[in-house]
Amino acid sequence: MKRKKKELTFEGIGVYPGIAIGTLSISTRSKVEIPKYQILKPYIGYELRRFDRALLASKKQIEEILSRIDPDLQKEVFSILEIQKMFLNDATLMSKIKNHIVEEQINAEWAVEKVVKEMEKFFEKINDPYIRERKEDLYFVANRLVKNLRGEREEDIGESGRDILAAHDLSPLEVVKLHKAGVKGLIVEIGGKNSHTSITIRTLELPAVVGVEGFLDHAEEGDEVIVDGIHGVVILNPTRHMVEKYAALREEYERRYRELRSYIDVPSVTKDGTKISLLANVDFVEEIPAVISHKAEGIGLFRTEFLFLNRDDPPPENEQFEIYKGVLEKMAPLPVIIRTFDLGADKKTPFTLYQEDNPALGLRGVRLALQYREIFKNQLKALYRAAEYGDLRIMFPMVSGVWEVRRVKKLIKEVHRELEEEGKSFASHVPIGAMIEVPSAAIIADMLAREVDFFSVGTNDLVQYTLAVDRTNEHVEYLFEPLHPAILRLLNQIAESARKEGIEVGICGEAAGDPVFTVVLLGLGYTSLSMIPHSILKVKKVVRELDSKEARELVQKLLLQDTAKKVENVLLDYIEKKLPFLKDLE
């Protein structure tokens, strides 16, 4: 009889407040045990044939999966498999493995590992996130080979019935692929709550915990696991009692969420009648039905980067035009703010490749767009053409100064001229906005406000850059404090500058969707909040309990506190008295 494994609890950072219970699949780029032994000379031929058989089996498996995939519907999965196939068909790579077997008289698994290590060094020297993703594809291939050498059955995530995936690290794109493959929950050893990976996880509504250090040292394929994204806890090999407890908790959570549906048709106004617009953040076109079903009042942030990722060339103008037009038509007459591509940092493409040691402070967002003018102009052309089909507003990410906005405006004029010459019809008057997410932009918000029609505050990056806290690093997650006095002051200053200059201002960072911050943002004067569709109803419930004068008074008190902890204490005190139901919302 199989011995029952011991229940282990791990703490991490809850990313999306759901609960998943299921069997575990370990990311193929995590470590697999590699047996290591010498091969006697007479058996080398046998070892080489064993490797050839595993290679053949691996190729067959990839072909078989490829034949079952619709390349149009599952583009990302399809291209990963194509890359794996390419590695397996790389004769030089495969003969390197064989050379190790022959020359060092070692077993095939060990030889595979050696070559992966050599390749790792090669990839590390390149030091570029996009190329690094190819390294991950190599891990997939190596693991497949090792599994075949050991006669283990290869299982595909999502098809194996194993619905929770654990990995050391995941990129935003991998999250998308896993979601499409049917994964229901995620455990990641590293990462912070506000990384792009975590935002993608939330967008796709996947219960997940990140920053679960050391998890893979204890977990095995097929283990039973509970992912509690509400409390940031992972339970490995739970007892029956624990599974029952969590199943009940999940039901309760889902019941509360269903209850929130009663807020769907009520207006988002405070008790004293202040209107607060609740808009949606969107990363993929596929999310539009969720935006509509949650009755968002528009799209406050459409991140376009995902249209550019995982392809060899940027999407052509017409392809983008059709996508933007489709979004605007579906949302009409509601407003849609489309952000031009925020590539760079952790979102790299082969057509915007460059070397840099400090990507977060490097060529990212509008800086990158201004360097890759033709790609940027193509996107602007598509946007201005699409603007005829709905209420479009265009905004620019990572603005750090007035000069950048002026350069963008010059480029827009050029784009209009070219569109005219090309005889294409377009809307020339589209409001343009700057994202305020770099401290310099926040500090000169009054000056920037004279250059644009609206602001949208990206609290994720504003916190990262103001507090010098890498949003992707779980070790400094405790310092990622949107309630830090410095952040409150900046948010106050941005709102005031916008008000004085008479331009609209909203918030589209993750703080906008956290009901704990709603009273603070309202008190600071923000009346437009953009968040993942899932958060809209709970924020609306809070809005309807608030009084704007009271919120302003609270914020005046918060602005006097000298540490984030003190701000939090005053805020929690208020919440306990006025919004006691909040603790049940997550």
Ligand code: PEP
């Ligand atoms: C932000 O920085 O707050 C933001 C909304 O942009 P992103 O998360 O895409 O960097």
Ligand code: MG
């Ligand atoms: Mg940002």
